[in-house]
Amino acid sequence: MIDLKELTQAISDLNEEKAFQILQEFVAQHPSQEDVRKIIAACQQGMIFVGEMFDSDDYFVADLIFAGELMSRAVEILKPVIYRTNTKNIGTIVLGTVEGDMHDIGKNIFKCMAEAAGFAVHDLGVDVEPQKFVLKVKEVEPQIVAMSAVLTVAQRAMKNTVEALKKAGLRDKVKIIIGGNHITEYSCERIGADAFTTTASEGVSICEKWVLGASLHFAAPACLNKDGKSLQSL
Amino acid sequence: MTEQNLLQERIQLFHDTAEFKKTKRIPQISNFFTWKILDSEFTLSEALFDYNKMEKVVCDFHERYNFDAYTDLGTRNPVRVTNALGGYHYVIDDEKEVINIDDQVYFEPEEYPELIENPIKFIWTKVLPRKYKKLREKDALNSFKIATYEFLAYSEYNQRIIEKFVKEYQVPTLMNMQGGVLLHPLEMLFNFFRGIKGLSLDLRRHKSQVLEAIAVLEKMFVEPALAALDNPGSPTTVFDAYTAFLAHSILSPKQFGEFYWPTLKRIIDKLVATGKKMYIFSENTMLQFYEYFQDVPKGHLIIHVELDDIFEARKKLPNICFAGGMPADLLGYADEQTCIDYAKKLIDEIGRDGGYIFSQNKMMSFRNDCKRENLLAVTNFVHNYNG
Ligand code: B12
Numbered sequence: 041m042i043d044l045k046e047l048t049q050a051i052s053d054l055n056e057e058k059a060f061q062i063l064q065e066f067v068a069q070h071p072s073q074e075d076v077r078k079i080i081a082a083c084q085q086g087m088i089f090v091g092e093m094f095d096s097d098d099y100f101v102a103d104l105i106f107a108g109e110l111m112s113r114a115v116e117i118l119k120p121v122i123y124r125t126n127t128k129n130i131g132t133i134v135l136g137t138v139e140g141d142m143h144d145i146g147k148n149i150f151k152c153m154a155e156a157a158g159f160a161v162h163d164l165g166v167d168v169e170p171q172k173f174v175l176k177v178k179e180v181e182p183q184i185v186a187m188s189a190v191l192t193v194a195q196r197a198m199k200n201t202v203e204a205l206k207k208a209g210l211r212d213k214v215k216i217i218i219g220g221n222h223i224t225e226y227s228c229e230r231i232g233a234d235a236f237t238t239t240a241s242e243g244v245s246i247c248e249k250w251v252l253g254a255s256l257h258f259a260a261p262a263c264l265n266k267d268g269k270s271l272q273s274l
Numbered sequence: 275m276t277e278q279n280l281l282q283e284r285i286q287l288f289h290d291t292a293e294f295k296k297t298k299r300i301p302q303i304s305n306f307f308t309w310k311i312l313d314s315e316f317t318l319s320e321a322l323f324d325y326n327k328m329e330k331v332v333c334d335f336h337e338r339y340n341f342d343a344y345t346d347l348g349t350r351n352p353v354r355v356t357n358a359l360g361g362y363h364y365v366i367d368d369e370k371e372v373i374n375i376d377d378q379v380y381f382e383p384e385e386y387p388e389l390i391e392n393p394i395k396f397i398w399t400k401v402l403p404r405k406y407k408k409l410r411e412k413d414a415l416n417s418f419k420i421a422t423y424e425f426l427a428y429s430e431y432n433q434r435i436i437e438k439f440v441k442e443y444q445v446p447t448l449m450n451m452q453g454g455v456l457l458h459p460l461e462m463l464f465n466f467f468r469g470i471k472g473l474s475l476d477l478r479r480h481k482s483q484v485l486e487a488i489a490v491l492e493k494m495f496v497e498p499a500l501a502a503l504d505n506p507g508s509p510t511t512v513f514d515a516y517t518a519f520l521a522h523s524i525l526s527p528k529q530f531g532e533f534y535w536p537t538l539k540r541i542i543d544k545l546v547a548t549g550k551k552m553y554i555f556s557e558n559t560m561l562q563f564y565e566y567f568q569d570v571p572k573g574h575l576i577i578h579v580e581l582d583d584i585f586e587a588r589k590k591l592p593n594i595c596f597a598g599g600m601p602a603d604l605l606g607y608a609d610e611q612t613c614i615d616y617a618k619k620l621i622d623e624i625g626r627d628g629g630y631i632f633s634q635n636k637m638m639s640f641r642n643d644c645k646r647e648n649l650l651a652v653t654n655f656v657h658n659y660n661g
Contacts, residue, residue: 054478097562102524105474140372145470167374192602193372193640221558221581222636224603 042066044082051086052093054103056110059086063117076121081128083114087156091241104240105145108152128158131251132182136164136173138189138197146220147188150240154186157244159251170197170204177210183251186243187233189220195227202232215250219243280444281510284342288446288512292551292595293573294628299660300621302632302653303448303597304341305578307350308373309638313338313646317368322353325431332435336443339653343448343512345555345578345637347435351375352428358421360408371641377469380404383476386483389467393494401467440510449516449553450508456499456517456541456552459491460484460533464521474524477533484533492537500541503548513576514550517541523558530563538566545574553597556580564590580635588624596624597631600652605634605644610651617652621659632656 042062050059090107093099133154137147144166151161162180164172187198198218205211216233228236237243287301311321314331321328328348353364365374380401389396403409408417439445464473476484507514545552554577561582570593578597579587587596599620604613624630638644
């Protein structure tokens with residue numbers, strides 16, 4: 041069996057050559073499903089470290105984009121051996137950049153980190169109309185709807201999406217988180233989301249708290265930060 | 275005061291402010307883009323496809339709010355020109371009131387050597403045909419002709435509107451668009467060639483080629499513009515040079531030192547040597563790089579900040595004149611008094627001794643970026659308030 045720590049390290053160092061080499065050797069060994077699970081966990085751990093290093097200002101946006109690319113290539117390499125593996129799935133997220141907005145860098149970073157944390161993420165892409173969110177939510181019944189936007193105008197689209205979910209009778213079945221660098225407590229309240237953030241890693245913590253922590257059906261209309269505090273009380 | 279004096283007065287006001295002299299009032303720059311159209315009787319596509327309508331939009335806008343200079347006079351999105359070439363990069367949605375434009379990726383990393391070898395040839399034979407569909411088609415020459423007419427019409431509008439602002443409204447141009455634009459080569463890679471994702475990957479995978487590309491693009495595009503700084507400045511233009519920071523937003527401070535700062539430093543040195551001033555539109559944040567800017571002599575750089583805390587910026591870089599600060603969030607959602615209070619705070623805290631130009635933090639683009647009554651209240655307040 042290969043050295044998992046070394047793999048985690050290679051990924052968190054963004055050393056793709058090394059990481060790919062380890063993964064290719066691994067695939068060539070016809071690994072057991074248990075080993076596949078372990079190796080995926082090691083990759084995810086590497087991504088979690090990348091996220092932490094972004095929080096501590098050791099990595100910057102280009103590094104996160106690079107890490108995202110590295111992870112998708114890693115998954116490509118592993119594909120032939122992961123088809124039967126149930127990796128840990130802690131919850132389901134429907135994600136998209138909302139209508140009118142084409143910016144997807146932040147969304148993709150969040151997606152990558154959420155997947156590393158064990159979420160199954162259904163990514164609807166950019167410029168996603170409210171109805172598309174509604175249809176996907178009906179189809180995959182996620183616990184969480186996550187919306188991204190960096191354009192100020194997109195706040196309206198976020199609100200429309202929340203309204204559309206309400207109209208379809210789905211609002212109470214999901215938690216809604218919104219992200220993007222201009223999102224504030226006020227916009228969160230206006231939009232009617234459950235939480236907001238301006239960093240992907242905080243977003244992941246909030247989602248983890250939702251699915252691993254309290255029941256999803258508690259009524260909490262105010263916007264929450266990751267400690268679960270109402271922002272109005274902060 | 276005669277009309278002629280107003281133009282001079284405005285230019286002087288900007289210069290004194292950039293040189294940290296105390297002024298009678300704080301100059302105001304409009305950072306309004308497509309919001310101007312939404313504030314008019316026209317739809318986005320009506321104004322963007324018809325220069326006469328656009329002219330009316332920007333003139334009415336000026337008559338209503340009376341800014342001292344403008345980052346845009348309706349020329350930011352030259353839709354007619356790119357469409358004539360089959361670019362269709364700008365998708366205008368009148369119902370949702372947005373313009374969509376995607377990342378621009380026109381070559382693959384394997385092609386760096388070709389760019390480095392002969393950038394002009396590469397741009398003409400590879401990048402442009404990929405960017406503009408009609409250049410790949412049979413009657414490319416004809417499309418090119420039509421596009422040339424469109425480009426001329428666009429330039430003619432540019433010329434006309436600038437002249438009208440200078441002569442009729444006594445409003446100087448903010449920057450000299452002909453020759454004064456000093457786009458960093460990394461910005462070219464980021465904005466025109468490789469996109470934000472492509473460049474992020476290249477920084478690690480193809481580092482030496484990115485550095486080489488920067489060097490050849492600098493020679494080709496930046497050096498001639500630098501040489502032009504030896505000439506005297508235009509008498510109707512506020513700042514001698516202009517640049518925008520976007521690509522910096524993906525870099526670490528160390529990468530900024532490797533990829534960005536060397537060219538930028540050469541630009542700044544030239545500005546200092548020729549006694550010139552440059553306006554930098556800095557998207558996202560730039561304070562993570564403040565140490566690089568600490569030793570720039572006063573009076574040469576004006577940085578328009580977006581997401582940086584402008585109060586902190588003032589403290590960290592007392593040598594730089596800052597522009598911006600007025601949040602779209604307030605202009606779009608708060609009431610008049612809240613907006614005025616914030617404008618007052620900006621001027622009181624960072625504008626008293628020069629070094630601050632009043633403007634909006636975002637490129638004001640969408641309906642909810644601003645309310646007319648708030649903008650009227652704020653522009654009026656700033657015009658009359660002297661700290
Ligand atoms: C790169 C960029 C572009 C690229 C986009 C490429 C791409 N594939 O995304 C291009 C060149 C295509 C572009 C186009 C335009 N842009 Co632009 N762009 C930017 C820029 C410089 C950076 C955005 C970015 O990627 N940031 C980096 C990422 C990592 O940050 P982030 O998105 O905030 O994400 C982080 C967190 O917020 C969080 N997060 C993000 N989403 C989510 C979601 C969830 C659920 C969670 C939990 C967390 C989370 O995680 C991330 C990591 O921590 C910004 C400046 C800025 N302030 O950001 C302008 C900016 C957003 N653009 C702007 C404008 C005006 C435009 C155009 C309209 C320009 C035009 N007239 O043509 C078009 C609009 C196209 C459209 N309809 O969307 C303005 C918007 C102003 C406004 N009023 O809203 C900005 C603010 C620039 C400015 N100074 O004014 N742009």
